[in-house]
Amino acid sequence: MKNSGDVIPNYYVNKEYEYSNKIDLLTLKTTQEFKHNLYSGKNIVAVHTRTQIGEQKQVDKTAYLHKDALGSVNIVTDSKGKVAIRNSYTPFGALISSQNSNSKFKKEDLKIPVTVYLTPKILKFR
Numbered sequence: 142m143k144n145s146g147d148v149i150p151n152y153y154v155n156k157e158y159e160y161s162n163k164i165d166l167l168t169l170k171t172t173q174e175f176k177h178n179l180y181s182g183k184n185i186v187a188v189h190t191r192t193q194i195g196e197q198k199q200v201d202k203t204a205y206l207h208k209d210a211l212g213s214v215n216i217v218t219d220s221k222g223k224v225a226i227r228n229s230y231t232p233f234g235a236l237i238s239s240q241n242s243n244s245k246f247k248k249e250d251l252k253i254p255v256t257v258y259l260t261p262k263i264l265k266f267r
Contacts, residue, residue, distance in 0.1 A: 156180075170195040184208070 151161045159176040172194050179187040186206055192199040204225065207216040213234065217226040229237040 184212075 151159055153159050157178050157180065159174075159178070161174045161176075163172045163174075164170070165172065172192065175191040177189040178185050179189060188204045188206070190202045190204075192202075203220045205218045205220075206214045207218065209215045209230070211230075211234070213228070213230050215228045215230065216224055219225050225241065227240045229239075231237055
């Protein structure tokens with residue numbers, strides 16, 4: 142198990158499982174999140190999140206990740222197939238736009254592993 146070292150710790154048991162425990166300083170309620178990253182081979186295909194605030198269990202959320210030809214996540218759908226997040230990228234991998242059409246998911250909640258691309262300033266054609 143590895144601690145992220147953040148102020149609000151995230152514990153990574155392995156690449157498939159993450160646990161976080163947050164305390165709301167106003168209400169003093171504890172929020173526990175259990176995230177399961179689901180893989181097909183080496184590719185992440187979904188993130189399932191269970192949340193509990195205090196003693197009350199929240200509705201589970203599942204986000205399905207759809208990748209473009211280069212492997213960047215460009216569409217995220219919910220369990221009903223509704224598009225939640227749509228991303229557009231330049232040919233070099235820089236994010237052009239990101240639309241969140243479903244308040245159920247936030248990009249920060251998903252923490253999708255990001256593929257690093259060369260920037261146009263570094264890449265030179267000869």
